Structures are given as C-alpha cells and as structure tokens.
Amino acid sequence: MAMLDIDNLHAKIDGDEGQEILKGLSLKVNPGEVHAIMGPNGSGKSTLSYILAGKEDYEVTDGSVTLDGEDLLEMEIDERAAKGVFLAFQYPVEVPGVATMTFLRSALNAQRKKRGEAEISTPDFLRLVRDKAANLGISQDMLRRGVNVGFSGGEKKRAEILQMAILEPKLCILDETDSGLDIDALKVVSEGVNALRSPDRAMIVITHYQRLLNHIVPDFVHVMHKGRIVRSGGKELALELEANGYAEYQQDAA
Amino acid sequence: MPAVQETVDQVRSIDVDQYKYGFFTEIESEKAPKGLTEDTIRFISAKKDEPEWMLEWRLEAFRRWQTMREPEWARVSYPPIAYQELYYYSAPKRKTALSIDDIDPEILKTYEKLGIPLRERDALLGIESGGAKVAVDAVFDSVSVATTFKEELAKAGVIFMPISEAIREYPDLVRKYLGSVVPVTDNFFATLNSAVFSDGSFVYVPKGVRCPMELSTYFRINERNTGQFERTLIIADEGAYVSYLEGCTAPQRDENQLHAAVVELVALADAEIKYSTVQNWYPGDSQGKGGIFNFVTKRGDCRGDRSKISWTQVETGSAITWKYPSCILRGDNSQGEFYSIAISNGRQQVDSGTKMIHLGKNTSSRIISKGIAAGYSDNTYRGLVSAHRKATNARNFTNCDSLLIGDKCGAHTVPYIESKNSSAHFEHEATTSKISEDQLFYCRQRGLDPEEATALIVNGFVKDVLQQLPMEFAVEAQKLIAVSLEGSVG
Ligand SMILES: Nc1ncnc2c1ncn2[C@@H]1O[C@H](COP(=O)(O)OP(=O)(O)OP(=O)(O)O)[C@@H](O)[C@H]1O
Ligand SMILES: [Mg+2]
Numbered sequence: 001m002a003m004l005d006i007d008n009l010h011a012k013i014d015g016d017e018g019q020e021i022l023k024g025l026s027l028k029v030n031p032g033e034v035h036a037i038m039g040p041n042g043s044g045k046s047t048l049s050y051i052l053a054g055k056e057d058y059e060v061t062d063g064s065v066t067l068d069g070e071d072l073l074e075m076e077i078d079e080r081a082a083k084g085v086f087l088a089f090q091y092p093v094e095v096p097g098v099a100t101m102t103f104l105r106s107a108l109n110a111q112r113k114k115r116g117e118a119e120i121s122t123p124d125f126l127r128l129v130r131d132k133a134a135n136l137g138i139s140q141d142m143l144r145r146g147v148n149v150g151f152s153g154g155e156k157k158r159a160e161i162l163q164m165a166i167l168e169p170k171l172c173i174l175d176e177t178d179s180g181l182d183i184d185a186l187k188v189v190s191e192g193v194n195a196l197r198s199p200d201r202a203m204i205v206i207t208h209y210q211r212l213l214n215h216i217v218p219d220f221v222h223v224m225h226k227g228r229i230v231r232s233g234g235k236e237l238a239l240e241l242e243a244n245g246y247a248e249y250q251q252d253a254a
Numbered sequence: 255m256p257a258v259q260e261t262v263d264q265v266r267s268i269d270v271d272q273y274k275y276g277f278f279t280e281i282e283s284e285k286a287p288k289g290l291t292e293d294t295i296r297f298i299s300a301k302k303d304e305p306e307w308m309l310e311w312r313l314e315a316f317r318r319w320q321t322m323r324e325p326e327w328a329r330v331s332y333p334p335i336a337y338q339e340l341y342y343y344s345a346p347k348r349k350t351a352l353s354i355d356d357i358d359p360e361i362l363k364t365y366e367k368l369g370i371p372l373r374e375r376d377a378l379l380g381i382e383s384g385g386a387k388v389a390v391d392a393v394f395d396s397v398s399v400a401t402t403f404k405e406e407l408a409k410a411g412v413i414f415m416p417i418s419e420a421i422r423e424y425p426d427l428v429r430k431y432l433g434s435v436v437p438v439t440d441n442f443f444a445t446l447n448s449a450v451f452s453d454g455s456f457v458y459v460p461k462g463v464r465c466p467m468e469l470s471t472y473f474r475i476n477e478r479n480t481g482q483f484e485r486t487l488i489i490a491d492e493g494a495y496v497s498y499l500e501g502c503t504a505p506q507r508d509e510n511q512l513h514a515a516v517v518e519l520v521a522l523a524d525a526e527i528k529y530s531t532v533q534n535w536y537p538g539d540s541q542g543k544g545g546i547f548n549f550v551t552k553r554g555d556c557r558g559d560r561s562k563i564s565w566t567q568v569e570t571g572s573a574i575t576w577k578y579p580s581c582i583l584r585g586d587n588s589q590g591e592f593y594s595i596a597i598s599n600g601r602q603q604v605d606s607g608t609k610m611i612h613l614g615k616n617t618s619s620r621i622i623s624k625g626i627a628a629g630y631s632d633n634t635y636r637g638l639v640s641a642h643r644k645a646t647n648a649r650n651f652t653n654c655d656s657l658l659i660g661d662k663c664g665a666h667t668v669p670y671i672e673s674k675n676s677s678a679h680f681e682h683e684a685t686t687s688k689i690s691e692d693q694l695f696y697c698r699q700r701g702l703d704p705e706e707a708t709a710l711i712v713n714g715f716v717k718d719v720l721q722q723l724p725m726e727f728a729v730e731a732q733k734l735i736a737v738s739l740e741g742s743v744g
Contacts, residue, residue, distance in 0.1 A: 053699050056691075077698040093696035097714030103700070106710055111701035146714065163700065
C-alpha cells in the first residue's frame with residue numbers, strides 16, 4: 001500500500017462557482033521515495049500542497065486521498081500534522097511576538113500529546129534545537145525572534161527546514177523551498193533535507209529549477225499542468241524540462 | 255513546562271462557562287443593614303472605630319454623591335444599579351484577625367483555591383519559603399483579613415497594612431494624602447467609594463527606601479448583593495521604590511455585583527511606584543447574565559521631580575469594566591507609563607484606557623495598550639494625553655493595538671489629545687487586526703489545535719505588555735488569557 005494515495009482529485013476554491021484548479025490529479029507515493037513536481041506558474045502545485053495539509057479555502061469536488069490507508073481529507077489540519085504531514089510553505093507566515101523557540105516547542109509537544117507521547121524535557125529540547133539549528137546555519141538570535149518576523153527570504157526557508165527536522169514528519173511536502181536561496185544556502189538546505197531522507201519517510205518536492213534536484217536527487221519527476229499530472233519520469237525528465245521548458249504542454253493552451 | 259503549554263492545558267481542563275474562581279465560601283458574616291443612608295455610613299465608621307474626622311469626610315462625600323449622576327459617556331450599557339438594594343458592608347464574623355492563626359480556616363481555603371501563587375499562599379499561612387518574598391494583604395468582601403511579613407517590612411520602615419488600621423495608627427499620614435489624588439468629588443463612583451469604603455491597603459515607603467519585597471493584595475468578593483468598595487493609598491516618599499500587585503476574583507452569581515474601588519498613588523521626588531493588576535472578576539455567563547460591574551478610579555500623582563509611576567494591567571474579567579488608571583505628571587522630568595492588556599469575550603464590555611496629564615517640564619509618558627475582543631464583546635480604548643501651558647517638552651508615545659477574534663465583536667479606539675504647549679511632542683499609533691486565517695493555518699499545520707493556536711498568537715500579540723509584569727504574574731496572566739479566550743474559536 002502506498003503511503004500517500006491521491007486518486008482522481010478534483011478541487012476548486014471553496015464557495016466559488018468558478019473553474020476547478022485540480023482536475024483529476026492522481027499520484028502514489030511510497031515510503032522512502034522522493035517525488036519532484038514541476039510545472040508552470042498557476043498549474044496548481046501549491047493548491048495541491050494546501051489541500052494535502054487541509055487548508056480550508058478549498059473544496060474537494062471529487063476523488064480521494066489516503067495516508068496509510070486512512071482518509072486524509074476527513075482529518076483536521078492539526079490531526080494531519082500529528083500523523084506526520086508537514087508542509088514547508090512557499091510563503092512562510094509571520095507570528096509576531098512568539099519566539100521561534102517557543103513555537104517549535106509548542107508544536108512538538110502538541111503533536112506528541114496527540115500521539116499519546118510524553119512531552120520532551122527542556123534539556124532534550126534545547127539540545128535538539130541547538131544541533132539542528134547549527135547544521136542549518138540558524139543563529140540563536142533568530143531562534144529568539146518572533147516566528148519568521150524580520151527573517152530574510154532565505155532565512156525563512158531555512159527556518160521551515162529546521163521545523164521539519166525537529167518535527168520529524170513522515171510525509172514532507174516542500175513548496176519551492178529553493179526560491180529565495182543563494183547558492184550556499186541552497187546547499188545547506190539541501191543537505192538538511194537529504195539528512196532527513198529515510199526508508200520510512202517520503203517527500204514531495206515542488207520546484208521550478210533542476211538546480212535543486214542536483215542536490216536533492218528525486219526518484220520520480222512529475223510535470224503538472226492545468227491541475228493534472230501530465231507526465232512522469234525519472235530524474236532525467238527534469239533535465240529535459242530545463243532544456244525545453246513547458247512549451248510542449250502549453251500548445252493546447254495557446 | 256513552558257507557560258504556553260500550561261496555558262493550553264488550562265484551556266483544556268476548563269469547560270465553557272466554567273469560571274474557575276466561581277465558588278462561594280460558607281462563612282458567617284456580619285453585614286450593615288441593606289441600602290445606603292447616613293446611618294449606613296455611621297455604621298461602617300463605627301465598626302472601624304474611626305476618628306471623627308474620617309466620619310465627617312465620609313458624610314461629606316455621601317452628601318455630594320446624592321447630588322451626582324452616574325456618568326454615561328462610556329461605551330457600555332447596563333441596567334440601572336439599585337443602590338438601595340445593596341449591602342455596603344460585610345465582614346467575616348470572626349473578629350478581624352490580628353495574626354494569621356486567627357483567620358477563619360475557610361477563608362484561608364478560599365485563598366488556596368484561588369491559586370494565589372504558592373509562595374504567597376505560604377506567606378499567608380505564615381510559612382517562609384525560598385525565593386523572592388511577597389507580602390500579601392488579603393481583602394475578603396469588605397475587610398482586610400491578613401497582612402503578611404509585617405514585621406520584616408517594619409524593619410525597613412515600610413508600612414503595609416489595611417487602610418482601616420492605618421487610619422487609627424497613622425492618622426496624620428492618611429489624612430495628609432487621602433483624597434489628595436482622587437478628590438472626594440472626583441466622579442460618581444469615586445465619591446460613592448469615599449462615602450462607604452470599608453477597607454483596602456495602605457502603603458508608605460519612607461525616604462530613600464527600596465521596598466525589600468513585592469507587595470500584593472488579593473481582593474475577593476464573596477457575599478451576595480454586596481458591593482466592594484476598597485480604597486488603596488500608596489505613598490513613595492523621596493527616592494523610594496515599591497512594586498505592588500493586585501489580584502481580584504469573585505464567585506459566580508446570576509446577579510451583578512458592584513465593585514467601585516479607588517486607588518491613589520503618590521510619588522514624591524525621585525520615587526518610583528510600579529502598580530500591576532491582574533483583574534479576573536467573574537465576567538458573567540456566555541449570555542451576559544451575572545458578572546461584576548467594575549467601576550474603578552485609579553490615579554497616580556508624580557508629585558515630585560523625576561518621579562515615576564507605572565501602571566500595568568491585565569483585564570480579563572468583569573461584565574463591565576470602566577477603568578482609566580492615570581498619571582498626573584506634576585514634577586519636572588517625571589514619567590508615567592501605562593501598559594494594558596484588555597481581553598473581552600462572551601458579552602463582556604470593556605471601556606478602559608488611561609490619562610496622562612503633563613503639567614511639569616520635560617515630562618514623558620508611554621502608553622502601550624493591547625485590546626483583544628472575542629465572542630460578542632465590545633472593547634474600547636479611551637485615552638487622554640494632555641499638555642498644560644507650562645509643560646514644555648512634554649513627550650508621549652501611544653501605541654494601541656486591537657485584535658479581533660471572530661466577527662461579532664467590536665474594538666474601538668478613542669484617543670483624545672490636548673496640547674496647550676507648542677513644544678509638546680505626542681505620537682500616536684493604532685492598529686486593528688484580525689487573527690489571520692493564514693496564521694491559524696500555519697500554526698495548525700504544525701500540530702496546534704485551534705485553541706492552542708489562538709492562545710499562542712494572542713500571547714505573541716500581548717508580549718510587549720506581559721514583559722512588564724513581574725515574572726510570576728506574567729505566567730498567571732498568560733494562563734488567564736487562554737482561559738478567557740476559551741470557546742472563542744471554531
Ligand atoms: N485562494 C485562492 N483564491 C483564488 N484563486 C486561487 C487561490 N488559490 C489558488 N488560486 C488559483 O489557482 C491556480 C493555481 O494556483 P497555485 O498557487 O496552486 O499555482 P502554483 O502551481 O503553485 O504556481 P506557482 O508556480 O506560481 O507557485 C492559480 O490560477 C491561482 O490564481
Ligand atoms: Mg506555488
């Protein structure tokens with residue numbers, strides 16, 4: 001059984017009479033696999049990640065999504081998180097006045113509690129954060145600042161990966177984690193992501209650039225266009241897209 | 255356990271409409287006859303064994319009060335208060351305690367249930383524990399039942415005692431300062447208080463003394479239909495420093511109870527007074543039934559040069575809050591501060607803010623107000639900053655932020671600015687925001703449930719003010735914030 005099974009997913013903006021954004025999307029992801037999703041702007045990549053995470057702005061009109069055989073779409077947002085769904089946001093949100101440290105700890109303990117686990121002790125937590133933050137080049141000062149407040153674009157993306165490393169999710173969805181990163185940061189972040197690759201963890205990496213996939217080498221690459229996966233292949237597909245663009249898929253749109 | 259987590263646990267453990275402090279203590283009490291006449295006042299004054307001047311002072315206030323009308327300008331509405339249906343004096347029947355051992359064990363149990371921080375509870379029980387000491391004065395209905403650490407304070411020369419005792423023991427000090435900041439005729443509720451106040455705390459810190467511990471008062475209304483009219487007077491003599499904390503709770507009742515306190519602070523030259531309040535009177539149920547009507551006059555007089563008065567308040571309770579802790583910046587180079595968190599939920603109505611009256615030269619003031627409205631509540635910030643003709647170089651910075659949770663509540667900001675001196679420099683910032691769906695989604699994606707997420711976001715919103723509170727109060731305040739927002743989301 002696939003860890004994540006998306007079958008014929010149709011979705012639109014909630015309460016909107018307008019067009020569907022996802023128009024019959026299917027994707028199976030097994031433990032240990034890394035799937036890259038590429039596709040032109042507006043093709044529905046972020047929408048897919050939001051729907052998997054449970055954002056309430058969308059209405060699923062058809063199809064199904066299961067996580068380990070359970071109906072994901074029936075679950076509350078925080079329930080999904082506790083089951084191991086993590087979304088690294090394309091645009092991380094600021095939470096002023098809440099220190100990143102406090103936020104991380106509240107999140108970790110909330111998830112643990114939902115899973116019936118004990119809270120992490122203060123020394124264990126501090127050690128965990130110190131190690132992971134150092135690897136990602138995140139300073140203590142950043143950890144004391146409000147969540148994402150005054151962080152540069154690149155710092156925000158690194159902070160997302162730090163959260164991921166601490167929460168140790170089962171399904172990681174990375175939405176354009178490479179955008180806004182300079183070359184060195186790209187390397188650091190990729191290393192952070194690679195360190196989390198494991199036989200029982202799966203990843204969906206949304207990106208526009210082959211560059212990221214040189215660092216995080218995917219098992220599969222999918223092309224998304226107009227709310228559907230229109231082509232799938234191995235890592236060489238990304239190279240082909242880099243060379244030719246999406247023209248081939250956009251002919252019908254023109 | 256981090257405070258936020260504790261906050262969250264607290265929210266979980268409490269049902270909607272379950273005011274934690276809503277219990278009633280069975281103790282026999284002695285009351286004045288119902289209603290308010292000159293005889294009631296004579297009764298109170300006699301009970302307190304007061305000198306003649308005090309009785310005269312009260313009677314004069316009462317005569318003035320009879321000619322006054324209840325103010326109507328605040329953005330609150332409530333049914334007429336039947337002043338003749340109230341009891342104006344209620345005392346636990348056992349004689350006013352002389353030492354901790356004389357206190358009715360039922361009252362001690364009550365304070366225990368109130369969750370007065372352990373250290374303070376120990377203090378009430380006369381046990382010395384490690385860490386910073388806090389001297390506590392506990393006011394039960396109309397009477398002060400215990401003041402701890404009296405001797406240790408006396409060694410430092412600090413007077414901290416029920417005001418009723420101070421009237422007998424230090425009549426000259428009381429007479430000199432009582433009513434000197436909030437005059438008898440100041441406003442309807444203050445005048446009523448002047449006539450009938452039954453107890454409260456008195457603090458005098460002598461010249462050059464830094465009060466060796468935090469002073470704290472817990473106010474508790476217990477009896478049905480009883481008004482609580484406490485009177486607090488704090489004087490910091492030249493170069494003195496004192497930090498004072500005030501906490502308030504009341505049982506849960508269907509009918510409204512009246513609370514009309516007066517607090518007067520006097521800071522002489524180079525003195526500093528820090529006054530913090532965590533107000534958690536019963537707010538009424540979700541339909542707006544019951545709850546405390548809280549009409550309070552709090553004012554500080556920076557009488558000497560370079561003096562400083564700082565008000566910090568966390569207002570979470572009461573059905574109606576009418577409260578404007580103010581500073582009169584009389585001394586040159588004096589400073590006033592007002593830090594406020596006002597939370598309203600259910601049908602609560604809050605009209606609160608401050609007045610900074612700049613009279614002296616080079617005076618400065620700072621106002622940071624965070625209003626949070628949820629449910630069907632209304633939350634108004636009302637502030638006045640004024641500079642007198644002679645107040646050269648008066649400076650004020652005001653920041654008022656309002657946060658709305660849901661779309662049935664209201665937040666309003668009513669700032670008044672009056673400047674009669676062209677060198678005055680007043681800055682005002684105000685924002686109103688809603689808890690954003692994006693923030694909630696982000697927090698929930700990380701595993702927090704809607705209430706945990708809201709508590710976290712709100713705690714972030716009020717952080718600047720929480721930081722002003724003494725550590726233990728800050729933790730308590732954080733919990734209260736979460737509890738008062740209970741049921742406001744989802
Ligand atoms: N909340 C929303 N309200 C209105 N339209 C929306 C909303 N969310 C998504 N859309 C629309 O749905 C389409 C898909 O958007 P989405 O953000 O999923 O694209 P994307 O593939 O992530 O694009 P990009 O590569 O630019 O990040 C776009 O046309 C977008 O305008
Ligand atoms: Mg996108």
